[in-house]
Amino acid sequence: MKVKSILAGLLLTLSMSVVANAQLQLNGAGATFPAVIYSKWFDQYKNMTGVQFNYQAIGSGGGIKQITEGTVDFGATDGPMTDQQLSEAKSKQGSEVLHIPTVLGAVVISYNLPGIGKGLNLDGYTLSEIYLGKITKWNDNAIKKLNPKLNLPNKAIVVAHRSDGSGTSFIFTDYLAKVSKDWSGKVGKGTSVNWPVGLGGKGNDGVAGIVKQTEGAIGYVELAYAVKNGIHYANMKNKTGKFIEPSFASVSAAAEGYAKNTPADLRVSITDAGGKDSYPISGYTWLLVYQNMKDGAKAAELVKFLKWSLTKGQAYATGLYYAPLPKQVVKLCEKRIALITANGKKIK
């Protein structure tokens, strides 16, 4: 008898829980890099409005996959979807997928060289040679030339890269492809590429871990991960020949430099940006949303949230090591958001 009543009680609670939870919830998944600010935003937004945006950081590749399969209400990525991915999503879901930038970030070149603290200087070409496996020692002449004041050790360079599909990898390889013909010919750009040399780590935390634990290692991670793990990162030479320390200011500068040339669909790369204060390995991170949503209530809430993120939400960025969007880009975003419809009807 006891068992029966326990089982009955269990079933009753289960069936009740199906009915009880009528609160509006939107589900999203994707990039790990913006997860810090997204979870902050969604937490704040829930406290203000009661609407729950459940975000799961499964990686940019996963975000694109889930928005293509239609299993989420929104996705997120640091590497824009390709034309082919966009048309696949459209044919599967019957709606265009829009890219809405949310914040900007820097990919930093972190390194582990005991005795050499902050202040290593690198340029794009040298970096590409390291990642191609052509420069293998820290006291290579190419690196020495960039750092005349540093006493570089005769130590092997341990190259670390991402093993998973990653928007961070996209920004990094996109930059290398721009500054090195060799790189664009042999490796190219993408969320996952065939790395000529190096060790793979999963996620930004994985690469940060390799760099932290391996003497002589070099690896690329998002700024926040380097700062939070206390790893040093290099100043990068930009297009104007200046060495720039990655920071939200130098990322903003890169974005400002490109803002005029931002295409209407907002899929833009801002690596190797002009402008004397621009940090060259910067990038946008995007939310992926359906242009036409089937659920009116969800569409209305998503639009409301997007507008909030572009205005009040931007204030959270710098404290969490992200750069806010340039004003011109915010205007372009608003135009894109205005395109979102629910079953073909405009959202007020």
Next chain:
Amino acid sequence: MENKLMDSKYFFYRKKITSSIMMSLTFIAALAAIIPLIFIFYYTISKGVTYFNFNFFVAMPKPVGESGGGMANAIMGTLILIGLGGAIGIPIGILSGTYLAEFGNNKFGFLVRFMTDVLSGVPSIVVGVVAYTMIVIPMKHFSALAGGIALGILVIPTITRTTEEMIRLVPSSLREAGLALGLPKWKTTIAIVLRTAWKGIATGVLLGLSRAAGETAPLLFTALGNRFWSTNIGQPMASLTVYIYDYAKSPFEDWNQQAWTAALVLILLISILSLLFRIITRSKYKTN
């Protein structure tokens, strides 16, 4: 004569020495077997105790990178997911186990037995992918229900095979007694066989559910995860295992700590479940 005595003495000591060597070897082996368990308890308790407080059970998780917060939603989520997995897996498992033991001495029974064995060997992540393809994609939604079904599939083989084994242990004289009194076979099965085998079946159910409670892989792309309080089985749901996975590999010290606490809570949860089953089956045994 003397020589013989020497011989037997020699054999006696040799045997004694061999015996004591073997004894100590088995003792060491037994110790080696429990050492990992001791380490598991030591680490989860010593590292998990930092956050093991009331707040952990009632508070919600904080945004990424902020310290503090609890895992109320994940604890509830794990309970609901086990409940769902059980609601699906227990009836199917017990019924098919009963079928196999009582009516399954034929080709179909052989096939089912074989398939169940294969199913028990299927890695849980594969079950997760299947649930994702068959439930999440067509429903266009990650949901606790999909997670529950994946867990349900995982517990079926354990429960089926234990049920079958336990029922086979019921002496046939008991069945014959029921049949002799004029009971039809189905009634004999329910009222006599199942009642007798109850304790063993409950152990099987417990084993299945404990396994389900500890699974991460099948939940990653079915129940997905949730940062908020949600008891709606049509929505993504948080679970302790997925939180452990996320928090343990995060770069934030505070989260690593919370992962240990989540592990501790999970172990406690399974222990309580096991205790509960012991109490239920014991009282049942007495009334018989």
